[in-house]
Amino acid sequence: MRKFVLLFALAILWLLWSGVYSPLMIFLGLCSCLLTVWLVGRLETIDHESVPSHLGLGVITYWAWLLKEIVVSSIQVSRIILSPSMPISPGIVKVKSKSRGSVGWVLFGNSITLTPGTVTIDIDEKGELTVHGITQDTAEGVLTGDMNDRVANLQARGDR
Helix, strand or coil, X not given: CHHHHHHHHHHHHHHHHHCCCCHHHHHHHHHHHHHHXXXXXXXXXXXXXXXXXXXXXXXXXXXXXHHHHHHHHHHHHHHHHHCCCCCCXXXXXXXXXXXXXXXXXXXXXXXXXXXXXXXXXXXXXXXXXXXXXXXXXXXXXXXXXXXXXXXXXXXXXHHC
């Protein structure tokens, strides 16, 4: 099942990114996707971490929400940077992930890093993340738990 999910995802991404839809190019793209899935299968690296198909379609709604957060944060960071006083006051906070296991921890950490103004510095073996923010308020925004809750809910939905 994971191989089919990976093949489908690779084929869709190839079609979106190539921009060439002639029959020959589509055939060659499909061949490259099949070869990739075969090689990855031979290396035995297709598991629940590399192809998290267990998360289901909830990933799409999470991505949409994350995209909105990225846009909002981009505007906030732009205001800070373009302000003549440049009110930068870096801060570091620690936040415990509500997710279970490395997939949830990494998804949470990467989501924080993708959001402008914050960077995940470290994730320890207990799921505690160290986060740097361009301002103390930005860093403490991670502590509100909205992103943490969404990642935990996404993972819980996938575990059912």
